[in-house]
Amino acid sequence: xxxxxxxxxxxxxIAEESVLAKGFGATSIEEIISEAGLTKSGFFYHFRDKNExxxxxxxxxxxxxxxxxxELFGRGCELSxxxxxxxxxxxxxxxxxxxxxxxxxxxxxxASVCYQERLFDREVREITARSVNAxxxxxxxxxxxxxxxxxxAEPVDIAHLAQMMSCITDGGIIMSKVLRDPGILPQQVxxxxxxxxxxxxxTPAVRPALLAG
Amino acid sequence: xxxxxxxxxxxxxIAEESVLAKGFGATSIEEIISEAGLTKSGFFYHFRDKNExxxxxxxxxxxxxxxxxxELFGRGCELSxxxxxxxxxxxxxxxxxxxxxxxxxxxxxxASVCYQERLFDREVREITARSVNAxxxxxxxxxxxxxxxxxxAEPVDIAHLAQMMSCITDGGIIMSKVLRDPGILPQQVxxxxxxxxxxxxxTPAVRPALLAG
DNA sequence: CATCAACTGTACCCACGGTAGGGTTTTGGA
DNA sequence: TCCAAAACCCTACCGTGGGTACAGTTGATG
Numbered sequence: 001x002x003x004x005x006x007x008x009x010x011x012x013x014i015a016e017e018s019v020l021a022k023g024f025g026a027t028s029i030e031e032i033i034s035e036a037g038l039t040k041s042g043f044f045y046h047f048r049d050k051n052e053x054x055x056x057x058x059x060x061x062x063x064x065x066x067x068x069x070x071e072l073f074g075r076g077c078e079l080s081x082x083x084x085x086x087x088x089x090x091x092x093x094x095x096x097x098x099x100x101x102x103x104x105x106x107x108x109x110x111a112s113v114c115y116q117e118r119l120f121d122r123e124v125r126e127i128t129a130r131s132v133n134a135x136x137x138x139x140x141x142x143x144x145x146x147x148x149x150x151x152x153a154e155p156v157d158i159a160h161l162a163q164m165m166s167c168i169t170d171g172g173i174i175m176s177k178v179l180r181d182p183g184i185l186p187q188q189v190x191x192x193x194x195x196x197x198x199x200x201x202x203t204p205a206v207r208p209a210l211l212a213g
Numbered sequence: 214x215x216x217x218x219x220x221x222x223x224x225x226x227i228a229e230e231s232v233l234a235k236g237f238g239a240t241s242i243e244e245i246i247s248e249a250g251l252t253k254s255g256f257f258y259h260f261r262d263k264n265e266x267x268x269x270x271x272x273x274x275x276x277x278x279x280x281x282x283x284e285l286f287g288r289g290c291e292l293s294x295x296x297x298x299x300x301x302x303x304x305x306x307x308x309x310x311x312x313x314x315x316x317x318x319x320x321x322x323x324a325s326v327c328y329q330e331r332l333f334d335r336e337v338r339e340i341t342a343r344s345v346n347a348x349x350x351x352x353x354x355x356x357x358x359x360x361x362x363x364x365x366a367e368p369v370d371i372a373h374l375a376q377m378m379s380c381i382t383d384g385g386i387i388m389s390k391v392l393r394d395p396g397i398l399p400q401q402v403x404x405x406x407x408x409x410x411x412x413x414x415x416t417p418a419v420r421p422a423l424l425a426g
Numbered sequence: 427c428a429t430c431a432a433c434t435g436t437a438c439c440c441a442c443g444g445t446a447g448g449g450t451t452t453t454g455g456a
Numbered sequence: 457t458c459c460a461a462a463a464c465c466c467t468a469c470c471g472t473g474g475g476t477a478c479a480g481t482t483g484a485t486g
Contacts, residue, residue, distance in 0.1 A: 003453075004463060023329035026238030028442060040444090042464050049444075107328065114390045115325045116236035128391050153415075154407055160400045163388055167401050170387045171380030177327045178341050187373045188380050191408075194367050198411040202366075216484090217432060241473060253475085255433050262475075 008046045010036050012060050015053060020107035024054060024116050054113070054124050061109040062131040069138060072097065083145040084200050091193040095186040104182025111170045136162045143196075150200035161199075168192045221259050223249050225273050228266060233320035237267060237329050267326070267337050274322040275344040282351060285310065296358040297413050304406040308399040317395025324383045349375045356409075363413035374412075381405045 014035050018027040029050065033043050047053045076090030098105060110128045117125055140162035147158055172188035175181075227248050231240040242263070246256050260266045289303030311318060323341045330338060353375035360371055385401035388394075 002462090007463080020328065022331040023236045023238045025236050026329060026332050029444090030442065038463095039465055041466075044444080045462090045464065110391060111324070111387045112328045114387050115233070115320065115328055116239060117390070118235040119239050129393070132388065132391050153411060156404070156407060157400075160397075160404055163397060164381070164401060164404050167384030167388050167397075168377070168380055169384065171382065171384030174324045174327050174383045175345065175376055175380050177330070178323060178345050180342070184373075184376060184380075187370075188377060191369070191373055191377050194369060195404075195408040195411070198366060198408070198415075202411075202415075215431090220432080242475085243473065251432095252434055254435075254478095257475080258431090258433060 004046075007036070007038065007042070008056075011038075011043065011046060011053075012057055016057055016061065016109065017106065019057065020109065020112055023112065024050075025119055051121050051124060054120055055127065058109055058113065058124065058127045058131070062127070062134075065131075066134070068097070069094075069135070073138075073142065082149075083142065084150050084196075087142050087146060088193055088197060088201075091189060091196070095189040095193070098189065099183065099186040101182065104176050105173050105185050107177065108170050108173050111173070132166060135166055138162075139165045146196075146200050152199045153202045154199065156199060161196075164195075165192060217259075220249070220251065220255070221269075224256065224259060224266075225270055229270055229274065229322065230319065232270065232325055233322065236325065237263075238332055264334050264337060267333055268340065271322055271326065271337065271340045271344070275340070275347075278344075279347070281310070282307075282348070286351075286355065295362075296355065297363050297409075300355050300359060301406055301410060301414075304402055304409070308402040308406070311402060312396065312399040314395065317389050318386050318398050320390065321383050321386050324386065345379060348379055351375075352378045359409075359413050365412045366415045367412065369412060374409075377408075378405060 011032060015027060015032050018031060029040065029043055033040060036043075047056065072093040073087070073090035075093060076086040076088075079089050080086045110132060113120060113124065113128050136159070140159055143158045143161055168188050168191070169185070172185035175188070176184040224245060227245050228240065231244060242253065242256055246253055249256075260269065285306040286300070286303035288306060289299040289301075292302050293299045323345060326333060326337065326341050349372070353372055356371045356374055381401050381404070382398070385398035388401070389397040
């Protein structure tokens with residue numbers, strides 16, 4: 001990584017931590033640069049203004065998150081051919097990963113931005129919506145595949161169920177922070193897992209082959 | 214209501230709307246007073262500083278929320294003697310109430326504070342933790358009562374299940390805001406309801422009388 | 427008529443976002 | 457080794473807005 005990108009990355013990491021703890025509006029550029037060890041001019045060399053910083057932070061955050069999801073649920077697929085089992089494994093791996101975070105989950109930038117939306121321009125808000133939709137779709141395709149071979153115990157809208165994953169995650173992060181108990185988030189992921197299990201694993205599996213053929 | 218309390222209430226209402234939309238750090242006192250129609254001195258007559266404003270806002274918000282929960286789930290108890298049915302009715306009423314909000318749920322102050330925690334003093338953070346614990350307990354006692362006469366289909370920690378309600382709610386609010394779809398929050402409440410149903414309504418009910426001896 | 431709550435008015439300090447523009451060092455390639 | 461571009465630093469400045477300080481005013485109430 002070139003020196004420029006290194007500094008940029010350092011700024012983004014510091015800014016993310018501060019924004020998650022204090023909110024975007026209360027995160028001062030001066031604080032960021034003093035921690036990053038550079039001057040105001042140095043900062044504005046990398047980012048035109050605070051909104052561009054927000055955009056870059058979000059993109060960094062979303063990319064990192066996408067990668068984690070892809071890895072954990074990809075691993076689930078490696079470990080089982082049944083889409084339901086693969087998904088359940090992915091959820092368990094996610095819960096374990098979250099439980100292993102030393103200081104708990106640092107917070108969700110999307111949620112942080114959402115509670116300060118009037119501070120940002122249209123583009124930033126569109127990034128948040130697009131990212132959440134991408135995550136929802138990620139879970140939706142998996143859940144639809146599951147529903148095809150495991151009839152749900154109750155009629156349920158798969159799109160809403162996919163959204164539930166995002167809701168549980170963001171809600172769990174908030175509860176963990178408010179109650180200062182990092183364990184809540186992984187527990188909630190496991191509860192979602194239990195719901196998925198009750199919905200799809202309670203009924204006898206329909207072999208995909210029968211559907212396909 | 215005396216004139217003083219009226220002004221105070223007006224300030225709190227305006228501040229809440231602004232804080233939920235822009236965050237606490239970005240909510241300017243000047244904006245509040247210009248909308249409330251009073252001067253800076255008038256504002257500081259009512260609140261020593263911004264932190265005291267935050268405390269008052271939270272207390273107001275929590276009280277209002279407590280009342281709504283008590284009403285809806287109290288109505289559920291009126292409509293059914295079975296604790297499970299009463300709870301399911303309460304959840305449905307809650308979902309309907311949320312769906313009827315003209316512009317969707319305005320946001321959760323607890324979540325807003327949580328993402329700006331470093332801006333607040335210890336007392337404010339303790340209010341948030343205490344309130345959330347109270348809500349969790351509210352749901353926990355109901356769920357424990359349910360579990361006593363309806364054995365759960367899967368082993369589940371009732372305290373975690375109670376927390377799930379708070380997670381779903383706060384997560385649903387965030388998703389509704391980010392995706393600009395007010396319908397998501399009530400849908401998620403109904404999904405939680407579906408989970409509770411699958412957990413407790415799938416197994417034959419045990420008559421409380423048998424347990425009581 | 428006195429008192430107190432509920433303000434207004436004025437003046438000020440400082441932090442912070444952001445601008446402007448010239449100067450300096452570091453780095454990578456010809 | 458040299459040169460140009462990248463990656464900064466330095467200084468000075470402006471406007472907004474949170475927050476302080478404190479004296480003065482108004483209106484209801486006993």
